Amino acid sequence: xxxxxxxxxxxxxxxxxxxxxxxxxxxxxxxxxxxxxxxxxxxxxxxxxxxxxxxxxxxxxxxxxxxxxxxxxxxxxxxxxxxxxxxxxxxxxxxxxxxxxxxxxxxxxxxxxxxxxxxxxxxxxxxxxxxxxxxxxxxxxxxxxxxxxxxxxxxxxxxxxxxxxxxxxxxxxxxxxxxxxxxxxxxxxxxxxxxxxxxxxxxxxxxxxxxxxxxxxxxxxxxxxxxxxxxxxxxxxxxxxxxxxxxxxxxxxxxxxxxxxxxxxxxxxxxxxxxxxxxxxxxxxxxxxxxxxxxxxxxxxxxxxxxxxxxxxxxxxxxxxxxxxxxxxxxxxxxxxxxx
Numbered sequence: 001x002x003x004x005x006x007x008x009x010x011x012x013x014x015x016x017x018x019x020x021x022x023x024x025x026x027x028x029x030x031x032x033x034x035x036x037x038x039x040x041x042x043x044x045x046x047x048x049x050x051x052x053x054x055x056x057x058x059x060x061x062x063x064x065x066x067x068x069x070x071x072x073x074x075x076x077x078x079x080x081x082x083x084x085x086x087x088x089x090x091x092x093x094x095x096x097x098x099x100x101x102x103x104x105x106x107x108x109x110x111x112x113x114x115x116x117x118x119x120x121x122x123x124x125x126x127x128x129x130x131x132x133x134x135x136x137x138x139x140x141x142x143x144x145x146x147x148x149x150x151x152x153x154x155x156x157x158x159x160x161x162x163x164x165x166x167x168x169x170x171x172x173x174x175x176x177x178x179x180x181x182x183x184x185x186x187x188x189x190x191x192x193x194x195x196x197x198x199x200x201x202x203x204x205x206x207x208x209x210x211x212x213x214x215x216x217x218x219x220x221x222x223x224x225x226x227x228x229x230x231x232x233x234x235x236x237x238x239x240x241x242x243x244x245x246x247x248x249x250x251x252x253x254x255x256x257x258x259x260x261x262x263x264x265x266x267x268x269x270x271x272x273x274x275x276x277x278x279x280x281x282x283x284x285x286x287x288x289x290x291x292x293x294x295x296x297x298x299x300x301x302x303x304x305x306x307x308x309x310x311x312x313x314x315x316x317x318x319x320x321x322x323x324x325x326x327x328x329x330x331x332x333x334x335x336x337x338x339x340x
Contacts, residue, residue, distance in 0.1 A: 027119025087142030102292035111184030173201035192300035303339035
């Protein structure tokens with residue numbers, strides 16, 4: 001039972017870790033306390049029609065995911081929580097002043113990840129201040145949806161339930177995919193796999209109505225194109241950080257000039273890439289911590305989708321992915337980059 005693992009870990013850690021896990025437990029308990037049964041909400045006359053329609057849609061999506069995508073959907077999304085806020089958790093990211101490699105924190109279930117999540121925004125801000133006082137670049141970002149990887153029955157939340165329909169459809173398949181296969185310490189693989197299942201699910205769900213699937217795919221491609229755009233500046237920044245001939249002040253000046261160039265180049269490219277002003281706010285006040293959040297979440301998706309098409313059916317595809325999950329991170333990356 002997950003509570004045993006979590007509580008046991010508390011006795012093995014110091015006060016700061018105890019406080020962190022306590023807020024995580026409190027946050028999860030609050031989700032449970034405030035959740036309402038989806039079945040009950042659907043039956044209640046006072047339930048707003050828009051909410052009822054979305055709850056019914058998710059029920060159909062769960063049945064479809066279980067039957068057509070062989071995903072473990074039975075217990076997930078059977079409750080709803082209105083958090084009265086836009087995010088469920090806030091993640092704190094940190095990186096050295098002259099490095100793009102983020103700090104990582106390791107947890108009993110998720111493994112090592114490049115962020116630290118808090119249910120309370122003020123707690124996240126306090127942690128960010130502490131890390132900043134140590135001379136680190138920090139960034140706090142809100143998260144609208146997350147998966148507990150099957151340890152808990154994840155509820156639906158207002159933070160994502162009223163997205164565009166095809167975005168919601170994709171998100172449900174994506175989050176359920178994390179429950180199917182998850183590899184510790186390989187975020188890129190996990191997200192690429194979930195994104196691939198999302199795409200497969202979208203294509204199957206919309207069937208003849210291919211436009212919705214194509215629109216969602218276009219959104220995913222735009223997101224990856226932006227990731228690739230930002231990642232293309234990593235080499236320039238790394239050269240600055242590693243240049244032993246530069247003083248600390250010179251590195252800071254060149255760093256700020258490089259960060260300003262990213263925003264300037266974005267304005268040049270935003271129309272042709274179809275980004276508009278979508279990412280403009282995010283690109284303000286750039287630092288290494290914020291840049292560290294840019295991952296190639298679709299980096300292996302092309303290769304994985306090709307493996308799905310070769311497999312011919314979803315069950316065979318999952319078997320192939322399970323075999324990949326048994327490789328080391330480097331072996332898996334080499335294989336998938338070659339396939340892609």
